[in-house]
Amino acid sequence: MSKRLFVKGNEAAAMGAVEAGCRYYFGYPITPQSDIPEYLSRVLPGLNGEFIQAESEIGAINMLLGASATGARAMTSSSSPGISLKQEGISYMAGAELPGVIINISRSGPGLGGIDASQSDYFQCVKGGGHGGYHIPVLAPNSVQEMYDLTMHAFDLADRYRTPVMLLGDSVIGQMKEALIPNPRPATELPAKGWEVRGKGGAEQRVVKSLFLGDGELEAHNWHLHAKYQVMKEKECISEEYETADACLIVAGFGSVSRIAHTAVTMARAEGMKVGLFRPVTLFPFPEKALAQAAGRAGKVLVVELNTGQMVEDVRLSVGAAAQVSFYGRPPGAGSLPSPEELLEVIRKNYDESAR
Amino acid sequence: MQQVFQRPKSLKDVQTHFCPGCHHGTIHRLVADAMDLYGVQDRTIGVASVGCSVFLYGYFDIDVVEAPHGRAPAVATGVKRARPDSFVFTYQGDGDLAAIGTAEIIHAANRGEDITVVFVNNTTYGMTGGQMAPTTLVGQKTSTSPYGRDKSKDGSPIRMAELLAQLGGVAYSARVAVDSPKHVLEAKKVIREAFGYQAQGKGFSFVEVLSACPTNWGMNPLKANARVGEEMIPYFPLGVFKKEEA
Numbered sequence: 001m002s003k004r005l006f007v008k009g010n011e012a013a014a015m016g017a018v019e020a021g022c023r024y025y026f027g028y029p030i031t032p033q034s035d036i037p038e039y040l041s042r043v044l045p046g047l048n049g050e051f052i053q054a055e056s057e058i059g060a061i062n063m064l065l066g067a068s069a070t071g072a073r074a075m076t077s078s079s080s081p082g083i084s085l086k087q088e089g090i091s092y093m094a095g096a097e098l099p100g101v102i103i104n105i106s107r108s109g110p111g112l113g114g115i116d117a118s119q120s121d122y123f124q125c126v127k128g129g130g131h132g133g134y135h136i137p138v139l140a141p142n143s144v145q146e147m148y149d150l151t152m153h154a155f156d157l158a159d160r161y162r163t164p165v166m167l168l169g170d171s172v173i174g175q176m177k178e179a180l181i182p183n184p185r186p187a188t189e190l191p192a193k194g195w196e197v198r199g200k201g202g203a204e205q206r207v208v209k210s211l212f213l214g215d216g217e218l219e220a221h222n223w224h225l226h227a228k229y230q231v232m233k234e235k236e237c238i239s240e241e242y243e244t245a246d247a248c249l250i251v252a253g254f255g256s257v258s259r260i261a262h263t264a265v266t267m268a269r270a271e272g273m274k275v276g277l278f279r280p281v282t283l284f285p286f287p288e289k290a291l292a293q294a295a296g297r298a299g300k301v302l303v304v305e306l307n308t309g310q311m312v313e314d315v316r317l318s319v320g321a322a323a324q325v326s327f328y329g330r331p332p333g334a335g336s337l338p339s340p341e342e343l344l345e346v347i348r349k350n351y352d353e354s355a356r
Numbered sequence: 357m358q359q360v361f362q363r364p365k366s367l368k369d370v371q372t373h374f375c376p377g378c379h380h381g382t383i384h385r386l387v388a389d390a391m392d393l394y395g396v397q398d399r400t401i402g403v404a405s406v407g408c409s410v411f412l413y414g415y416f417d418i419d420v421v422e423a424p425h426g427r428a429p430a431v432a433t434g435v436k437r438a439r440p441d442s443f444v445f446t447y448q449g450d451g452d453l454a455a456i457g458t459a460e461i462i463h464a465a466n467r468g469e470d471i472t473v474v475f476v477n478n479t480t481y482g483m484t485g486g487q488m489a490p491t492t493l494v495g496q497k498t499s500t501s502p503y504g505r506d507k508s509k510d511g512s513p514i515r516m517a518e519l520l521a522q523l524g525g526v527a528y529s530a531r532v533a534v535d536s537p538k539h540v541l542e543a544k545k546v547i548r549e550a551f552g553y554q555a556q557g558k559g560f561s562f563v564e565v566l567s568a569c570p571t572n573w574g575m576n577p578l579k580a581n582a583r584v585g586e587e588m589i590p591y592f593p594l595g596v597f598k599k600e601e602a
Contacts, residue, residue, distance in 0.1 A: 024438050050437040054430070055463035062427040062460070066403070066434025069421040074438065092424050197419035197435070199399030199442045207413045209404075209422035 002181050009147040010035035010174040012182075013103055013167060014043070016151030017075050019185050022101070023049030024074035026063035028056060028082060031115050032171040033105035036077040057082040061089030061102075068093065068100040069208045071196030073155055077103035080121050081112065083129070090164050091130030094225070095210030097195075099158035101151065103167045105174035108332030117172040117256050118332030122310035125168050126283045133222070135229050137165045137236065138283040140254040144178035150281070152185050157236065159190045161228055168283065170306075172256035172337075232285045239287035240279040243269060244294045247276030249351050250323075252291065252315055253304040254280050257338075261304050264343035273351050283311070288318040295323035302350045303327045304343060306336070326350055364388035366397040368417050377577025379567035380408060380476065382534045384415050386544050387447070387474055390551040391418070396443040401435050403428045405457075407449035408482045426457020429464035432471045443554060445472040451481040454490040454514050461520070468525025468559045472550050475516060475562065478569040479588065486572030490514045493591060498572070513591060517564040521597035527559035530596040533566040535584035539594070546596065558600065566592055 007015070014036045017025070025044055027037040037053065044051045050067075054060035060076045067074035078086060083104045093100055104125060108118035125138045137157050139150045147169065154165040197206050212218040243265060244250060253261045258279040268275040278294050278301075280287050295301045295315075301323050303312040312327045319325060328346045330336045338346075363369060366388040374380045391397050400418045404410050406425035413420035423431040428446035436444045453461050453475050461473065480498055481487040488501040491513045495504040505513075521529040528550050532543035543565060550561035566588045570580035 024434070026434065052433065052437065052467075055459050058427065059430040059433075059460055059463060062424065062430035063434035063437070065423070065427075066421060066431035066436075067438035068434070069431070070401070070435055070438040070442075072438040074434070088424055089427070092422075096422070197401045197421055198439065199401055200417070200419050201398045205413070205417055206419045207422070208420070209413070211410060211422060 002183050005180045005182060006177055007144060007180050008035055008175060008177050009144045009169060010105060011039050012144045012147040012180050013151045014039040015182055016148035017101065017155070018043060018047065019182065020073060020152040020155040021185070022073040022075045022155060023047055024067040024072050025049070026052045026054050026060040026067070026074070026076050028054050028060050028078065030079045030082045032107060032174050033077050033079050033103065035174070036103060057085035058088065061086040064100045065089055065093050065098060068098040069197050071193045071198070075101040075103065077105070079104065080106045080109055080118070083121065083124070087130035090136065091132050091134065092210050093164045094134035094136060095132060096208050097162040098164065098208065099162055100164045101154045101158055101167065102164055103151070103169070105169045105171065107171065114333055115171060116332050116334055117170040117306060117337055119170065119255060119257065119306040119310070120332055121168070122283065122305070122307065125166055126286070134225060135284050136163055137161070137232060137285070139165070139167050140281060140283050141167065141169055141173055142255050142258045142279065143173070144176065144180050147173060148180055148182060156188045156190065161232060162195070163228070168255065170256050229285070236282060237285050237287040237290065238281035239290045240281060241294060242277040244276030244278060244298070246274050247298045248274045248300065249347065250276050250278050250294050250298045250301045251304060251347065252278045252280070252301055254283060254311065257304055257306050260338060260340055261343055263340035264347055267340060267344045268347045268351070273347065275347055275351065280311070286314045286318065291315065291318045292320070292322060295319040299323050300350070300352065301325045302347065304346070305329045306332050364392045366391040366417055368415055370415065372415055373411060374408065375571045377568055377570035377580050379478070379534050379565070382540060383474065383476060383565050383567065384412065386534070386540070386547045387445070388416060389544060390548045393548055394551060394555040396555065399441065400443040400445070401439070403432045403435065403444065403446040405446060405448040405452045406483070407452050409447050409449060409476065412447055426452050426455070427460050428452070429457065429460040429469070429471070429473065433464050433467070433469050436469060436471050445474060447474045448476070449482065450475070450477045450479065450489045450491040454516050462523070465520050465560050465562065466523045466525045468527070470554055470557055470559055472554045472561045473563070474547070475564045476567045477516070477564055477592065478567040479513070480569050480572045482569050482572055486569070493587060515592060517562065518597050520562050525560050526562060526598055527600040528553045528561035529598040530562070531564040531566065531592060531594050533584055533589060533594055535566070535568065535581050542594070
């Protein structure tokens with residue numbers, strides 16, 4: 001039985017990485033994620049691991065690429081502007097099918113923006129981000145416990161599908177302290193590697209690359225990647241539902257805002273409104289089927305995001321004509337985080353009185 | 357009959373795609389010779405960079421990771437830290453190392469990563485068709501400096517071997533050329549010495565190799581070869597600029 005700890009979300013993610021067997025970390029300081037490199041700079045040397053504070057985000061992601069190419073479990077972390085810089089390396093890793101975990105404790109933008117809780121990088125994370133039309137799995141924790149659990153899961157997904165995986169949080173999830181039960185890493189069956197560079201040792205040469213110039217090679221490679229994404233959509237969707245069974249209105253939100261929405265839904269229930277919450281935990285693959293089912297029963301979905309409308313596009317694609325979709329967004333910035341009471345007011349406006 | 361000359365074991369028995377008169381083939385051979393000398397082929401991980409040399413995995417019979425443009429020293433850092441028992445080298449051109457990858461090379465060198473960097477300086481971007489490089493000589497005409505490199509606007513060519521020699525983490529930094537049999541023999545010795553530093557775990561080693569690019573210089577192979585000695589060596593002097601004592 002694991003002990004109960006009281007830690008920050010960022011520390012929980014770093015602890016989850018260590019528990020998952022990650023021994024190589026490459027990063028660069030940026031608020032609000034610097035607890036992660038600080039924690040790992042203390043811990044990894046004692047575990048026979050390596051910590052490097054890189055010269056830049058670009059340096060860090062390419063060190064991750066190199067360590068990952070040897071088959072090692074490795075990680076980097078950053079926040080929005082730094083993630084923009086890492087996109088080059090993420091695209092190369094996606095192209096070369098290299099596993100690796102990237103923690104993005106996102107902040108507000110565009111530009112230097114601010115350091116407040118934000119969901120304005122949904123498109124960047126979920127729709128590829130770098131050049132070349134790829135996807136990477138994106139996990140969106142909403143608690144300190146999930147920062148730990150989903151970081152471990154991210155490493156397994158990365159190895160299972162030979163892909164970079166992103167954990168997307170923000171300053172609320174990264175900076176808050178909650179109870180954490182640091183459970184041991186769950187047993188998982190993972191495919192044997194056999195692609196990693198190791199020095200050929202008299203065996204066949206191995207090359208880790210993303211350049212394909214032969215006739216038809218790159219098209220075939222892209223179809224191969226596409227097929228992997230289809231398998232992920234079938235097998236790896238995660239979502240959480242609260243009070244959706246009899247709901248006439250589904251509130252949909254991920255990450256930090258889902259916690260506020262959860263309180264607002266509870267308050268609405270106390271007023272007699274049949275409201276539920278749908279929380280995508282994987283943003284790619286997006287839990288289309290589960291959402292479509294819940295939305296089809298309710299007939300109405302209210303999407304809440306800390307931006308001007310991004311995930312709402314995936315909600316609309318998922319539910320099609322089965323439900324009416326409305327949106328409430330708050331672009332990030334100091335003082336823009338909605339209170340449960342504010343969300344309750346939005347729920348009241350969107351709730352069909354005849355459904356009571 | 358005694359065989360006195362043969363293809364290095366670390367080099368595949370294939371034709372290269374390099375242009376006639378290009379020095380990459382010679383430099384590949386010298387790098388393979390050094391790998392053979394130390395018997396490290398089976399534990400070598402090469403890092404290919406963006407440029408004409410990206411296809412080095414087609415010529416060297418070793419494991420290879422392909423790096424994004426300029427990032428080979430960072431990729432090599434990740435490889436070496438995760439597999440400290442491996443022998444790691446990068447092979448980079450002048451656009452890759454001295455322009456887009458300046459931060460990566462300086463910091464890998466300054467950390468004293470236990471890797472070897474082979475830097476091929478031919479004063480131009482070869483793969484993309486002969487544009488101005490950070491090493492292009494003042495007055496040299498390229499496809500993006502059609503009136504000649506203008507020092508007042510484009511700056512002066514960067515001498516990387518001397519620059520890196522200033523950094524504390526660098527164990528060995530040298531510049532060689534392969535435009536004459538004498539220079540090739542000297543280059544062979546220097547590349548062996550640089551690889552030797554890593555073979556003994558003594559830290560970061562760097563060899564800059566002056567190289568001809570007849571195609572993008574608009575010269576025949578003989579004239580291009582002559583230009584290395586006539587124009588490049590006077591600005592990029594050959595020599596060992598740093599050599600930490602063993």
